């Protein structure tokens with residue numbers, strides 16, 4: 733993924749549904765440049781998905797935006813920003829502080845956003861990914877709204893299946909390990925008298941797990 737060169741003092745608004753790669757993009761820049769609603773929801777509630785904390789998270793984000801824009805510090809807004817009224821607030825701040833404002837539009841196909849969303853730690857419900865993906869603006873729309881530049885990150889297919897493949901292999905390894913442990917445990921139980929239905933069920937489960945591990949391993953992106 734390309735690294736954009738941003739004029740110092742720019743507010744750079746990432747626009748895209750969950751799973752499209754915004755935080756991955758932001759991670760290529762200094763950490764202090766990033767403001768992120770997820771982080772502030774987490775700080776307020778221990779749960780980054782707790783939408784009841786969105787108002788307080790937005791207040792924190794606005795405080796940080798004003799602090800940074802006042803000082804001309806380049807700032808990345810790492811949240812979905814697919815709602816026009818949210819972008820309007822960011823455009824108003826840029827106007828107030830007279831800073832350049834650019835958008836990075838992640839127009840990745842829904843299937844990719846969904847696949848990437850389901851392959852990470854915090855999985856957003858797929859209906860939410862779908863709804864937010866549908867609201868994605870076009871580059872022209874963003875320019876009309878007042879963004880000075882729009883950089884488009886378009887992907888027809890996963891550019892780098894590496895992390896997904898690694899995830900799959902890791903899962904397969906875990907399943908194999910679990911299967912081996914369960915087999916050993918069940919064998920021990922069966923040897924010790926009396927043989928219980930329970931032990932036989934565990935042995936069956938271990939065989940299922942081993943089969944699952946083989947299937948998971950066979951799947952290729």
Ligand SMILES: Nc1ncnc2c1ncn2[C@@H]1O[C@H](COP(=O)(O)OP(=O)(O)O)[C@@H](O)[C@H]1O
Nearest residue numbers: 749750751752753754755756848851852891892
């Ligand atoms: N270009 C890419 N190719 C393959 N996987 C990616 C790419 N960008 C992001 N991912 C993966 O997709 C998942 C979601 O990315 P993330 O940056 O957290 O999305 P967002 O912040 O938009 O919700 C992560 O597991 C990340 O590693």
Ligand SMILES: [Mg+2]
Nearest residue numbers: 754755756810
């Ligand atoms: Mg993110």
